[in-house]
Amino acid sequence: MRKVLLLACIICLALAATAQKKKKILVPYLKGDLWGYSDTTGKIIIKPQFQEAGFFKEDNNMYYAQGKINDKDVLITEDGKFIEDEFTDGGISMMSMFEEGSRIFFTEEKSDPNIKGYVYDKQKNSIVLSDKYGTCYSFFNDRKGMFVQEKSSQLIGAIDPAGNVLIPFQYEHSIETYGPRNEYIRTKKGGLFGIIDLKGQDVLPFKYSSLDPISHDGTHLLGNTGGGYQVIDIHGTMLFPDLVFNAKYANGMICCRRAGYYGYLDTNGNIAIPFKYRVAAEFGESPAEGDFAYVTNKEGVSFFISKSGREFYSK
Template sequence: MVSSVIKNIWLRLIALGMVLLVFSVAVSAQQLYPMRKYDKWGYIDESGRWVIKPQYQMAMDFHDGLAMVKDTYQGGEVWDFINEKGQKVIQSEYFGFGAFIKLYDYKVSVKPHDHFSEGLIPVTIQILDPTYKGAGISGFLNKEGQLEIYGYYDKVYNFSDGLARVEKNGKSGYINRDGDYAIPPIFRGGGTFANGLAPVLDEATGKWGYVDKKGQFVIQPQFSKAREFANGVAAVWKDFKWGYIMPDGSMAVPLQFRSADSFSNGFAFVTTESDAFFIDRHGNKVFDNDLYDKLCHTRSFTNGAALMSVSPENRACNSYRLAEEVILEDTNLLMYLNTDGKIIYRQELEEYYTINKIRRP
């Protein structure tokens, strides 16, 4: 019965094909960035011009020409996919709370922070039949709306460098585009592949190291924490300090930081005991010092720009956490910085007072 249920999932999901055909369009050369105006989100371009007017409760980054936005529908909150013209690709009636695509007796769950990578997006298949007692099913949808890969996984992650991490029974492994295990689930944790290497948490030592696509350690387990390679280096934590290593395991930037994000577009955000700033690949602080005076937190650079939260008029930050998601809920002033260190857009001070209901001094 279980095998027939899985086979039927593919047939049911064919119905998505007509809806998701727009996924196959080429990605525009224009870069769009989510930005808030007062309490609504829209999208600006590289010059700071509004391309999609502010109208959403929340907006995510574009990937492969599509972005997820939170909207209102019949008195509730729903997530939709829009294209770069602001048109809804998948109508609201396909979604419920948590971004579900409902198909007959199944729900295909897509999380707001998931996105297409190498032509696939990770999904969770939820069987609505209350009599079904089988294991959880997860997989990947392609841009034609077909369930290309599926299996009894607890969780699946984006494809990168031709492999995707999957979790099963509390262990991490990696599958290829055929859905076959390239590396069986034997690690306590893991990250995505880049430069032919992936960080994994070794069961025996309790330390992080890096394996190749055969699951063999290239950089032996020795780190308390480790991130994926990006821009040719990887952030690692050892002896209570963060630094960056090369693919051969040598240090690119010495261990010295309190926290360190992965590099993106040539820059990474780091903190020390008393400071927070972006660095280049050599570990040098970049951009004007005045930029950091009122900085509360920032996202990594994406498509050539970084979304930042700043505190106006020496007021205390509403949040000091450095996380990709936190900034979307922030009520400080938001701005975008490009890779030249120039501010391409900054919210007006009046928006801060309106959002926080603060009387102007």
């Protein structure tokens, strides 16, 4: 028992000591069949010797990576030392993980059948609705209009405080506003996504099974037409001339397939990393982190790349 406690103390001291130093950015580097670590330029810092190697992480003032050597799970310090990890349940998972985004709604405070539209109480930051309307989504035009759901039809439109309809109740999905002045609205009609303006006029046809912003102001979009993905601006202009497939956006890059191989586009539709990989994941997707992605080349070898296209792999 005393030996176990002593070993635990040595592990904690070794890992805590590395956390006190200035942390290097170390990238898992595959050389042949073994993993080591390099800096961001590809210079080897920790020699390849591990069967598996994950990214370094900070946890409780400890800076370490998880790996495997001689079929044993180990904790790796940034100076290349490692100790057996007796506390993990298994090796490092190379499976991708997906996150589902969340939506924020205004909630109804109370109902009053005598109120035609809504009353917004700035002091309480609350909204009073009539029995005619349900969920509130967002204000627009300096709070002179609000997107709401009509209880009878369950459809979404927009009204002013007096209950006058500003945008007809014909939309089926929660409202997302885009553009430098939030002048464009992404919503859903007939089961498909499109874009309207604040007058309810169509800006982008309702023909996309998914339509997601890829620029800060939401004026560049990734739209799924059912037959493939388009990289477009808010008016439907193609930023990349061809359809792409299996497209996913993350961390400023679009991972997608074209002519049978995966590559990456930037948010302006330019090819950032050529289409040359058999399999590829989004940047930051597990087992990668941050500005790195996990890919598999034409020979079936899997390794990490950076946003500049640098491959952390050599034969």
